Every structure is written in C-alpha cells, then in structure tokens.
Amino acid sequence: MTTVVYGTSASGNCHKVRMVLDITGTPYAWREVDILQAGTRSPEFLRLNPNGKVPVVVLDDGTALAESNAILWYFGEGTRLLPDDRLGRAQMLQWMFFEQYTHEPAIAVARFIRVFLNKADDPRLPDLLARGTRALGVMEQHLATRDYFVGGRLSLADLALFAYTHRAGEGGFDLDAFPAVRAWLARCRTQPGVSEMPPR
C-alpha cells in the first residue's frame, strides 16, 4: 500500500505535501479534493480528518495524518530537511507555527477570497492585506541576513513558507518591497523538488 494524499492541487497547504514527498522521493498517489464542492465535508473524508480540512495523507499502514506542517515533519524527520540540533529544530518549528498562525490566515485567505471565491471587493481584504504585509515584513527582516530560515540550508520551515509566499501576488500582495523575500524564493526554486503550485 502506497502513501495516498487527499489534497487540492492549488492549495498551498497541500502543495507543501507534494514538495516534501518529491524531495524525499516518496512514492504517492494523489486524490484531488474539490474544497468548493464540499469535498472535505463528506462522511468518507471526515472519517480521515474529523476537522474537515485538506491535506490528509493515508500512510502505508492505513493511518491518516492531517495538518500540513505535521505531515512535513513526518516525511522530513531523518532527512536533511531538519536541522541537526535541538535549538535548530525548535527554531524551524517557530517559523512553521508563525506560518500557520500569522502568515497563512492572512496571505492564503486573501488569495482564497480572490482566486477561489473571485471576490476582489470582499470587505475582509484590506485587513488581510495589512496583516499579510506585516508578516512579509517579519520574514524580510529575518532573511536580510540569511539564505534560508534556519541553519543555512533548506528545511521544512522554507517549504512551509514557500507554499503561499511564492503565490502571494494572487492574494494582492506586492513583493517588490521585500527584496530579501524574493531572493529567498529564488534560492528555494534552485532546490530539487521545490516546485510551482499549479494554478487554480
């Protein structure tokens, strides 16, 4: 039994999973889920993830694992995608929690509203743009003196943040003001297995 991913190809959280599987050379089958057609609300899907969100992976032994960054951890542990030291691993997780708490709820949600819901005049967008721009500023400051987020090489933190940052323009964000972020995106793109998310 091979690893099965239940995911939406144009979702950054799901694209993270595709990248970690490609980088680690893990064979997988991809089952496309249409989140706009209640694909995450069916009884079958809720048996895999009672929280009703993609991505979910079903492992060789039938175990279902949810939460994109926990999935990154599962496939990354034991590889060079994790720092060798305890502090480095904690710093990597710091950026992964930053991604899920501060970055994604602004940048991914703005993109979702514009690209998936096609509502460029949604009243939530100005606040999301302000919050996402602040998150990009935090990244810019960190990356001004670093090639990657932690430990000088590509880690799970980079994959987590690459996913929505490289498509932030679709959410209405302008990366021109963030040269260190753009340079980091370019460095990530040189790494085997780091790929562009398919368009919606």
Place this chain on the structure above:
Amino acid sequence: MTTVVYGTSASGNCHKVRMVLDITGTPYAWREVDILQAGTRSPEFLRLNPNGKVPVVVLDDGTALAESNAILWYFGEGTRLLPDDRLGRAQMLQWMFFEQYTHEPAIAVARFIRVFLNKADDPRLPDLLARGTRALGVMEQHLATRDYFVGGRLSLADLALFAYTHRAGEGGFDLDAFPAVRAWLARCRTQPGVSEMPPR
C-alpha cells in the same frame, strides 16, 4: 544566565511555557508583559520577537525563541513529553497545529474579547463560539476512546490544548456537552506540573 520568559500570566499561550518549565524542572525567571499596554510593541520587545507576540523565552546563550508550541518542543525534546516514535511525534504535532490554527483562534480569541476587552456583546463572538464548539467536538471525538491525545500518556499536545480548554468557560463555551474533554482535563490535572492558569 538562566532562562527568562517574557509572558502574560493570564495568557494560555504563555501558561503552556510555565507548565513545560515546571514539568521539566527548568529554572526560569518570569518577566510579566502587559499586552493591553503595548508591552509587545516596544522596541526592546520587538528585538526579541519581531512578530510582536508573547511568549518569548531567552535561553541560556541569549537566543530568543518565540511561538508557544515551538518553545514546548525545545524544552520537551528528550523527555517523556514526546512520543518515542516518528509517527507519534507527527501526530503530536498534528494536534499542536490544530491547536494554533483551529482551536486558539476561536476559543482563546473569544476569551480575550470577553475577559481582557470586557466586551460580552462583541459582534464577533457568535462566529467564534460556533467555530470553537466545532473544535471542541473534534477533541471530544478523539478523546472518547483515549486517555491523552497521543501515545497513551501526557505529551506536548495535551499541554498545548489544556491551556485554553481548561478556561474555555471564560470565553462563553459550555463544556457540559463534552464529557470526554472534561475527563481528559481531570486526568491532565493529576499530572505534576500541570496547573491552573492565573485569573485575569
């Protein structure tokens, strides 16, 4: 130089840090930060955490580490607070990301609005209550057949979720409908170092 915690005692994210330090017997000094008095916006604080959020810990060597669940990881790694196997660690992280993405933004924010801002009629509360109640339902289903979230014993996932769940009532949530959650809270309270968050 001892570990220094910059935190708000009545914040669940900060209380997590207190619990992991108490459980692991790590000496620390606590510096109280008043989040309502812009304590996280000062230049001094922003040097510790450019993202402007408590908690932050400053480690023995002067390194600042932010994001409550990354701090839990740092102090928990190498102890029985982490599962022994890779899948268990990923499952633990699944629940910690669930906590920060789905649980905290509803349950902690509702409590913040009611207890810190004292706005029981805030228009955001009905939606937060609905979302938080769904999150409690996901926990209830999982805990119906388990003593702790992962691996049959207390882990970082339990600490992360205990912090705001045990005070969910202050956010307007009624735990009567969640007997497995209440039984789990009671089990957590029997563990040395698991403590009640100080009142606001």
